[in-house]
Amino acid sequence: MAKMRSRGTGLPTLAEVAAKAGVSPITASRALRAVPSVDPDLVERVRKAAKLLGYVPNPAARTLASARSRSVMVLIPALTNQLFIEMFEMIEQVLSARGFEALMGHYHYDQAEEERLIRNYLAYQPCGILVTGFGQSEVSARLLADCGLPRIHMMELAETADVASVGFSQEAAGAAVARHLIERGRRHFAFFGAQLDRRLLQRRDGFQRALVEAGFPPALEIMTPEPSSIALGAAQFSALRQTDPGIDAIFFCNDDLAFGASFEALRQGVRVPETIAFVGFNDLPGADQILPRLTSVRTPRAEIGRCAALRLLALIEGEKPADTRLDLGFELIVRDSS
Amino acid sequence: MAKMRSRGTGLPTLAEVAAKAGVSPITASRALRAVPSVDPDLVERVRKAAKLLGYVPNPAARTLASARSRSVMVLIPALTNQLFIEMFEMIEQVLSARGFEALMGHYHYDQAEEERLIRNYLAYQPCGILVTGFGQSEVSARLLADCGLPRIHMMELAETADVASVGFSQEAAGAAVARHLIERGRRHFAFFGAQLDRRLLQRRDGFQRALVEAGFPPALEIMTPEPSSIALGAAQFSALRQTDPGIDAIFFCNDDLAFGASFEALRQGVRVPETIAFVGFNDLPGADQILPRLTSVRTPRAEIGRCAALRLLALIEGEKPADTRLDLGFELIVRDSS
DNA sequence: ACCTCGTAAGACAGCGCTATCTCGCATGTT
DNA sequence: AACATGCGAGATAGCGCTGTCTTACGAGGT
Numbered sequence: 001m002a003k004m005r006s007r008g009t010g011l012p013t014l015a016e017v018a019a020k021a022g023v024s025p026i027t028a029s030r031a032l033r034a035v036p037s038v039d040p041d042l043v044e045r046v047r048k049a050a051k052l053l054g055y056v057p058n059p060a061a062r063t064l065a066s067a068r069s070r071s072v073m074v075l076i077p078a079l080t081n082q083l084f085i086e087m088f089e090m091i092e093q094v095l096s097a098r099g100f101e102a103l104m105g106h107y108h109y110d111q112a113e114e115e116r117l118i119r120n121y122l123a124y125q126p127c128g129i130l131v132t133g134f135g136q137s138e139v140s141a142r143l144l145a146d147c148g149l150p151r152i153h154m155m156e157l158a159e160t161a162d163v164a165s166v167g168f169s170q171e172a173a174g175a176a177v178a179r180h181l182i183e184r185g186r187r188h189f190a191f192f193g194a195q196l197d198r199r200l201l202q203r204r205d206g207f208q209r210a211l212v213e214a215g216f217p218p219a220l221e222i223m224t225p226e227p228s229s230i231a232l233g234a235a236q237f238s239a240l241r242q243t244d245p246g247i248d249a250i251f252f253c254n255d256d257l258a259f260g261a262s263f264e265a266l267r268q269g270v271r272v273p274e275t276i277a278f279v280g281f282n283d284l285p286g287a288d289q290i291l292p293r294l295t296s297v298r299t300p301r302a303e304i305g306r307c308a309a310l311r312l313l314a315l316i317e318g319e320k321p322a323d324t325r326l327d328l329g330f331e332l333i334v335r336d337s338s
Numbered sequence: 339m340a341k342m343r344s345r346g347t348g349l350p351t352l353a354e355v356a357a358k359a360g361v362s363p364i365t366a367s368r369a370l371r372a373v374p375s376v377d378p379d380l381v382e383r384v385r386k387a388a389k390l391l392g393y394v395p396n397p398a399a400r401t402l403a404s405a406r407s408r409s410v411m412v413l414i415p416a417l418t419n420q421l422f423i424e425m426f427e428m429i430e431q432v433l434s435a436r437g438f439e440a441l442m443g444h445y446h447y448d449q450a451e452e453e454r455l456i457r458n459y460l461a462y463q464p465c466g467i468l469v470t471g472f473g474q475s476e477v478s479a480r481l482l483a484d485c486g487l488p489r490i491h492m493m494e495l496a497e498t499a500d501v502a503s504v505g506f507s508q509e510a511a512g513a514a515v516a517r518h519l520i521e522r523g524r525r526h527f528a529f530f531g532a533q534l535d536r537r538l539l540q541r542r543d544g545f546q547r548a549l550v551e552a553g554f555p556p557a558l559e560i561m562t563p564e565p566s567s568i569a570l571g572a573a574q575f576s577a578l579r580q581t582d583p584g585i586d587a588i589f590f591c592n593d594d595l596a597f598g599a600s601f602e603a604l605r606q607g608v609r610v611p612e613t614i615a616f617v618g619f620n621d622l623p624g625a626d627q628i629l630p631r632l633t634s635v636r637t638p639r640a641e642i643g644r645c646a647a648l649r650l651l652a653l654i655e656g657e658k659p660a661d662t663r664l665d666l667g668f669e670l671i672v673r674d675s676s
Numbered sequence: 677a678c679c680t681c682g683t684a685a686g687a688c689a690g691c692g693c694t695a696t697c698t699c700g701c702a703t704g705t706t
Numbered sequence: 707a708a709c710a711t712g713c714g715a716g717a718t719a720g721c722g723c724t725g726t727c728t729t730a731c732g733a734g735g736t
Contacts, residue, residue: 011461013722024686029724037684056461060407061722063398064691079423089417101458104442120439123349123394230624256624263627266604286568286594289601291629351692362716367694375714399692402721 012053020049032057063125071103072312073126075117077133077197079106080227081254083282083301084132087154090305091130098313100127109197109227111137118143128312130154134165135198150315152308155301156199157325164315166308166326170199173297173330174206177251177279180295182214184338186249186277189219192236192261193253194228200253203281207251219251220244228253233260241268248276249338255280255287255296262290262337277338292336300328350391358387370395401463409441410650411464411487413452415471415535417444418565419592421620421639422470425492428643429468436651438465447535447565449475456481466650468492472501473536488653490646493639494537495663502653504646504664508537511635511668512544515589515617518633520552522676524587524615527557530574530599531591532566538591541619545589557589558582566591571598579606586614587676593618593625593634600628600675615676630674638666 018028023042030038031046032055049055063069072095076084084106092102103121107113118140129144129151136144144151151164158165181189189211191204208218222236233256240247252258258280265272272278272292280287280296287294307326315321356366361380368376369384370393387393401407410433414422422444430440441459445451456478467482467489474482482489489502496503519527529545531538546556560574571594578585590596596618603610610616610630618625621636645664653659 015722025722026687026724027685030685033724039684042685054457056457058402058461058463058722060398060401060463061691062724064396064402064693065722065724067691067725069398079417079427080420082418085417085423119392119394123396125396125398230627234627259624260627263629266629286597289568289572289598291601291604353692363692364694364717365715368715371694377714380715396692399721400694402723403692403694405694405721 011058012055014055014057017046017050017053017055020053021046067125068127069125070099071101071124071126072309073118073121073124073129073131074102074104075114075129075131076104076106077109078227082284083299087301087305090302091309094306094309094313100313109195111135111140115140115143122147128152128316130308130312133198134158134163150312152312152315154304154308156202157327161324164311164321164324166304166311166328168300168304168328168330169206170202171206171209173281173299174203174208174251175210176206176330176332177203177281177297178207178210178214180332180334181249181251181277181279181338182211182216184249184273184277187216188244188247188249189216190240190244190247190250191219191221191223191253192233192250192257193221193223194226194232194257195253196223196225203253220247228256230256230260230263233257234264235260237261237264238268241270250276250278252278252280255282255284255294258294258296258337259286259290262292262294266291273336273338279338283333287333288335295335295338296333298331298333300330303328349396350393352393352395355384355388355391355393358391359384405463406465407463408437409439409462409464410647411456411459411462411467411469412440412442413455413467413469414442414444415447416565420622421637425639425643428640429647432644432647432651438651447533449473449478453478453481460485466490466654468646468650471536472496472503488650490650490653492642492646494540495665499662502649502659502662504642504649504666506638506642506666506668507544508540509544509547511619511637512541512546512589513548514544514668514670515541515619515635516545516548516552518670518672519587519589519615519617519676520549520554522587522611522615525554526582526585526587527554528578528582528585528588529557529559529561529591530571530588530595531559531561532564532570532595533591534561534563541591558585566594568594568598568601571595572602573598575599575602576606579608588614588616590616590618593620593622593632596632596634596675597624597628600630600632604629611674611676617676621671625671626673633673633676634671636669636671638668641666 014028015025018025021028023046027042028046031043032050074091076088088104095102103124103126105117105121107117115137129149132154133156134153153163153165155167157167157169191207193200193204212218222240258278261278270276278294280294283296283298287296352366353363356363359366361384365380366384369381370388412429414426426442433440441462441464443455443459445455453475467487470492471494472491491501491503493505495505495507527549529542531542549557560578596616599616608614616632618632618634621634625632625634
């Protein structure tokens, strides 16, 4: 019995479970993996033995033997944006309900870091990939394509039909904001951007295009590559009031910028929406509480996470993808700030 | 050479690297792990070959062979509190700089979920554990103790010297807030709590004790087990104004509650700090921007993450722990709200 | 009664790596 | 010169599990 010593962690091995159930290790393995060709009675016995011993399969051994883990690589630009947390939590929930795990990595909106992450996580032999958007470096894109793993891009919609994507049209969202502000009688527009990732630029493009199509000059762009934050929004707004007091509507690329600007407006006594209208993006918690309550674009991040995870699991299980593009839309939530 | 086929992911194996460098696999393994007894020239050659081929070690094989991974289990109550994100990012940074990885799990402040997580992650054979606080279930505590892995508790300080901890005194922080409010001439206190985890209760205890010691009656406690949020803070404050208009100082267990209350106060025309003083906790982003700028307790979460990770790595490398308790303190940031 | 066939259970090997033991060689000692 | 010593490099085995092949056995056909 020396061969059946427990693992260092104190967890039992499959062999011990098999011995307890009076079957061979292979049968125990099959029973626990729900391989169909096992006698239901034996399955029951093995299950019971496993539960009794507190058996947890060794994922390292499993991965090594099968050349495939039960983990899904999930790549997220940053953890500091609540947006991605909400998306990720849904992904995790769907995966764990089906016995999969999320191997989550975040790269601070940095392509090089994303590339390192992909390389590292590929070594874990994940069974699928969920990745945010399409802004990868060329090397990253090739790594993702060459590994041949099922993969779904989230938050953005693919331009071609050969890649699966779940998200919404960032451009359409930007355009919707423009139309709303025009409808409210605004004439002098600004766009506030930070971080400057791909999706933000798409929103801006949609916003500008809609303005131009309606006969307005393009909006003033206040852009910075630094991360979006409340303090930054306040500073940007303060600066704008100095340089361009005529602006009567601002579209913020993210709610936190809008929050900061709202605080600054209150401080300076600038009246929102009378003097200037604010529209945020994402409808983060607090948008419905701040003064004035913020008009914002509600993005379906949780639903994106859920659908992307479900579709990925379908691909992993060998299903043929029906639609490769899933547009979950967005919703403009009009509140007091516009 | 059939034995040297690449892995399914397209990544090369150690054997391929070794062949390229003209050494045995075992020497390549040692060279890449920086085992001292290898000729520097060979190390160089192996390194070069590995780089050329884009070699990434297979963590499953490594873990299986050595019965120990390079992963550290990191347990966090929730991802929705920016506090823990900041702590986690520091942990990750320290770990990855030393070639370790974080195996992060969050349990929605739920003991049962935490227990499941521990069991699952133990199967990954991590080399150490970073865990938030001391509020584990008995089973979890036993699992953690029995696995014999180096472990450090974060955010809270241990009561006994046999467990390592890095944090600050939540009680002392609560007491400091009480003293500050008393000093500001406040007389009628309330404590707003949500989530009701251990650390929150410690803060409350410190707050109440300091009030009583100064001769005041204990503060009115507005507590709910639901998660802390901006909307909740607004609702709690609104309710309090109805039931207890005489309260002239509130200590919020987390800044988001204070944010919500600040919005509601603005909406209702309740003057802060003239009519009522607000003190938050954690000094989250935005506390310095909101109206009025919020007095809050700045907690050293990033530093806690950094120190905890460094100390854990020291333990993993076999060092004897000097201090088992590391108190990183806190700072009361007095702003306009009190 | 004989054979085929399908199904359930086991045997076997091996995933990619590292712990451990072994060996060869250069160095130092008397 | 004979021997002990140390050190760098290789050989060997095995981590815990699963893919694949093999075997045992009962059912069904003639």
